[in-house]
Amino acid sequence: MASLVAGSMLMAESAPLQAVPLANHVFGECQLSSASVSGLVADITNSALASPQVDYIVVYTRDKPNHGQQLTETPTYTGPVVCINGTEPSGGLLTTLEPTTLNTAVGYTVLPSPAPIPVTVKATEQSTVLQHVPAGATNLDNAQNRFCHTAANRTDCFRIAPGPAPSPFPILAAPAPDRTWGGCRLSVATVESLKTDLGAGGIPIATAEADYLVVYTRANPNDGQLLSGDPPSYSGPVLCSNPAAVSIDQVLDNTLVPPSVDIKGLNHATYLQYVASGEGANTEKKICHSAIPNVDCFLVKSTPAPTPTPTPTTAVQNFETEGEGLAYALNSPPTYTPSDFVVIPATVKPADTGSDGKFLRLTTTDFNQLNMIGFEPTNSVGFRKLVVDFDFRMKAEPLPYRETRADGIGFAFLNTTSNPSNPLTPLASPVSIYEDASTSFFVGGMPAYAKDSFQIGFDTYNNGEGDHNDNNHISLYYSGVETKFFVLNSATFDLANGKFNHAHIEVVPVTGGGCNVTLIVTPSGEGASPITVFDSEYIMDMNPYNGRAVFGGRTGASRETHDIDNFAITITE
Incomplete structure (x- = not known):
């Protein structure tokens, strides 16, 4: 299953990056706090991973239209939310997110627009999120999601069902080269921190939710994590679930559409990793993600982390009070x-x-x-x-x-x-x-x-x-x-x-x-x-x-x- 959906993806012009989320649009103004980043790193940590890294994430809900967040003007919903790690440097670099308009869409190959210079495409990843309910169901309360993601032309699919997840959690395969790993479980503290990030700065989201999310890196192969051992190899993206809200297991046959269901939503995303010619390791990415009927595209870049502002510490003694x-x-x-x-x-x-x-x-x-x-x-x-x-x-x-x-x-x-x-x-x-x-x-x-x-x-x-x-x-x-x-x-x-x-x-x-x-x-x-x-x-x-x-x-x-x-x-x- 190298390609998730045949043919070309209908893509509209991307909306400008909004300070507030819009209905049926991917929202990209979410900044991960240090607490969320450290929580995600801890939740990802596995003996098979060398050094967990979080550059940006895409947050989904299980039972909302477009897998989005409910806006205060109910009953409208955003699309998925892209949150970047713009506070904790990775390799001395901070991740930034910029809106962009669509240039070329051939199948799932989305070239950067505007093209800064001729670029060398390093990798193209795709994901599809299918939302379905039992045949004849009229609401989304019991909706399940089928999440499929490619890494190096290998596809892994997961079933996300209403929770809470059983304890102990089902054992999923450990992180492996060129494979999306779904064994990350979000801690309560991480979920609460993420909810705060989703609603920070007066963003008009009614009740922030984080049922599951995907963790990406900007410059690593497959958008994945460096694995332990030699020679160096990388997993694909990491799928993390909130065990209080959903349960997750892997669909071994990678079937996208299960039998006897009604499809309620279908969203696609393309992740293009490229290097501007002559700039060596200056790796950038372009994300295009649908929130029906719209598609929003973003450039994921890096900037040098600012030099921390030195913090002076002063100790005094004026001999006025003994012991002070x-x-x-x-x-x-x-x-x-x-x-x-x-x-x-x-x-x-x-x-x-x-x-x-x-x-x-x-x-x-x-x-x-x-x-x-x-x-x-x-x-x-x-x-x-x-x-x-x-x-x-x-x-x-x-x-x-x-x-x-x-x-x-x-x-x-x-x-x-x-x-x-x-x-x-x-x-x-x-x-x-x-x-x-x-x-x-x-x-x-x-x-x-x-x-x-x-x-x-x-x-x-x-x-x-x-x-x-x-x-x-x-x-x-x-x-x-x-x-x-x-x-x-x-x-x-x-x-x-x-x-x-x-x-x-x-x-x-x-x-x-x-x-x-x-x-x-x-x-x-x-x-x-x-x-x-x-x-x-x-x-x-x-x-x-x-x-x-x-x-x-x-x-x-x-x-x-x-x-x-x-x-x-x-x-x-």
Whole structure:
């Protein structure tokens, strides 16, 4: 049964794709939701299939004229409904549907119109849906359908009868090369999702129904599914039934018209797969489906799936309410060389003059302190952009006999793969980060080493030539190596001005490898001008990684308070 019906199919011009369904016309404005697509994929899944794929479907009813949906202006009905998967990419492509007028119809060979360029026909499939009732019946309540579909000139027919289907379901043959498979059963969730899609956006369908449907692919041979095993082979289309509404079995002799019945409806469809010459794999399809007395044709094409809009995720900590915001842990070194470093833990302080609320004090005005805060790790290995914002304040303690400021604040986005126990893990027992000087994160602008991590030191102490002979500069490090430094004009902006200033850091991966790091600091005060310290400073060896934000403050024989507040980290995946 290579051809379902002899002769030519009478075809009228296709109606334009309508925003609303029309009586006796195939409706093509149905978009499958992600829930419907995932549901169909799950329902199709079979051990014989390699990777189920849904590009578009044709939805039928068993007992309605033209196998269509009842419109709100009863008793009129659409024809079958074509729904496309325009939301879930398949191979990086989305399926689109366009209306088209009929060009040539010879038998069931329907050429694209207008022909974009000479085309190479890859395959032609046909289907016929016969609706019949027992001889002498006057209504469609007990109507049965005979559905026949070709794949590679092989025809498979199925009987669709009133349901519900018996449980367990009748065993149908497993998916096989070049054969239409009818063993797909729709889950309740898939059916409900499909009904929502059929009536979405105010479409005037009275009560959406999905008794059975056929799943097609756009570019696969036979419109079918890739089968498991080697060499590669493909089934034909997949027939899925709603077991709550119909039962289905296979007609082994492929008889289209059973004996002793009255035919109530007969619909035909042709599916032409072609490739525009010179365009290689740019496979398109043309569907023509009847809804007596009309025929509607559509072009099934593909477009590249749009790049997903990146979604930023922001976590904040302003220290106002204990237990809220991004989790953190505080740490002071229990031992350190030289041994005169003291343990005065960092603490959250109440609001004072110059703050906008509570804040974290890393160090007091005591000598020889090393304190830090480690925030909860972030899942940032694939970030498109990393943004860190915080306020910082450093206030020197006057000393009559020497420089009064030291040493500064350090920030690091610590690579948690390369530094798994450095620093302590929030919500777990504290572990000193200073136990191994070779891998410690030093703070306050001193030479830093945190493996495979970027760090920024806000340095307020002049350590001589090895420290740029300056006490008001900012340094950028990666994996312990200083890549850039910037000396601030103290008359314009003094890091230790005793006020809350703002820092804004951006890290953006570069195509081909590496990252650009930007730092902008804004001095305290209304109308203060931002200062671009590092402008897309390129770090060749740095690529996105899972990390955690860390701050540290340090004093020595000179001293100053080190405060941070209003910390926020934004990761765009």
